Amino acid sequence: MINDEFENLINEIKKIKGLNKKTAERMLIDFIENKDKLNSFIFKLEEIQKTYGVCEICFYYTFNGQCFICSDPIRNQEIICVVATINDAINIENNKKYKGLYAILGGEINLVRSVSPDRLHINEIFKRLDNKPNTELILALNSTFEGEVTANYIGNIAKKQNIKVSRIAKGIPTGGMIDYMDESTLESAFNNRKKYGGKQ
Amino acid sequence: MINDEFENLINEIKKIKGLNKKTAERMLIDFIENKDKLNSFIFKLEEIQKTYGVCEICFYYTFNGQCFICSDPIRNQEIICVVATINDAINIENNKKYKGLYAILGGEINLVRSVSPDRLHINEIFKRLDNKPNTELILALNSTFEGEVTANYIGNIAKKQNIKVSRIAKGIPTGGMIDYMDESTLESAFNNRKKYGGKQ
Structure with a gap:
């Protein structure tokens, strides 16, 4: 015992x-x-x-007040990538391709676990967009039920406020085998197909 | 980045x-x-x-000097179960079947990683057996290469000193499917077979 x-x-x-x-x-x-x-x-x-603490603008981790991403003038100030967690942002940063800013929600809408929209940093995102009509939101949210709900919620507000908003593509992950893909992934992959040489 | x-x-x-x-x-x-x-x-x-600290007799975790297993007079003092780590002992304790004592080695012999026998609590085990000729050692070591080496090492000393020593059985784990078993597990399972009703 x-x-x-x-x-x-x-x-x-x-x-x-x-x-x-x-x-x-x-x-x-x-x-x-x-x-x-x-x-x-x-x-x-x-x-x-x-x-350590969290950035007062985007809620990424930081040593003092603003994080190194928000305080970097070279980064594109007109794209804000919306992610659920700091870990998601780290993952995208590790990829070294994205050069815009972030907005960390601090979770996903999950009514079963009492995570309502007001418990996430959603209002802060739209405050950042005041007087910045050219800014685009890229929703990099999980392809789960909670991710979908959160994306829809933010997408709807953006539409009402006439803000540019996009969502990262869904499809077959790199190294993924068609044989093992679920129906919904395959459907997304077909719908998001791109031109690929030859006669179009 | x-x-x-x-x-x-x-x-x-x-x-x-x-x-x-x-x-x-x-x-x-x-x-x-x-x-x-x-x-x-x-x-x-x-x-x-x-x-917290480790028990001075068996090296299990404890609050003060001796652990609650070593200081329990009801437990069988003539069986010592030899395990590699405290976690292994916890696993056996959770099973609530074993009622003897323990000896925690603090690892397994691993010459590649410079874990030689003198870095484990092996000497302490045999010191505990001084003037206790009826004590049995049960080797509950992993079925890995390092576990085998450690079991052999301790088993050899025990044999030379004429100490009773046994090793827990190897075989198919509960819920294991024959189809997925490796050769060596199957061989051990056959060699360790037990009588099971019918004509023997």
Whole structure:
């Protein structure tokens, strides 16, 4: 029988995003067995606590006030990529192709889990667009039910306010095999087909 | 492009057992976005740092000196289950069937990674057996190359010192399908077969 206090600790640790019970358990044991590792980890966390925060404009991570993306004058100020989480923005940044700005929602609309639109940074996006009629919103939201709901919600407001809005294409992922694709992916892939040499 | 300092932080975090780069990244973002969560996590870690340690007899986790297994007089003192990690012992404890003691090695012999036998708690096991001729060692080690090497090493010492030693059975895991089993698992399963009703 595992100790109750120990079980509680694991449950506390697994509240952190990305951790499941097994990971939390391994982490905790590693800390107990290696006090030096635990000490330097606490030190690192205290550093994060003091120096990191979220950008006041786009809600990306930052060291001070504005993030390095919002404060970069070379980036295209007329495109704002709307993503659900900072992790999504990091993923797009790692790709090194996109050169516009971001707007991080801080989640997706999920009424089952009581995430209503007002709990996300949606109002802030439209405030940023005041007096900037040429700005385009690119919705880079997940192709899940929650992603669709969120995209529709933002898309509708944009339409009413006459704001340019687009959504990243859905289709077969790179390396994906037709044989394994679901119906809906295949349908999107056909609908989003592009010209490809030969006679059109 | 992701920030260098941020990348370094992720690399620091993923040194903790059980975390990969993606998990470390998610964890870090969660901490940056939710400072309250980070604060209470640091508090929890400081508590672990102060109150937890490893048992001086078996190297299981403990709050003070001896663990609750070693200090339980009801448990069978003449069986010692030898496992590689605290997590393995927790797994066996969760099963609630085993009622003996443990000896946690703190890893497996792995010469490629410079884990030689003297870096594991092997000597301590045999010291515990001094003047206890009836004690049996049960080797509950992984069925991997490193697990085999470690089991052989301990088994050989036990044989020389005339100590009772056994190893948990290898065979098909519960729910396992014959069709998917590798050759070596199948061979072990046949070799470890047991009587099962009918004419023997």
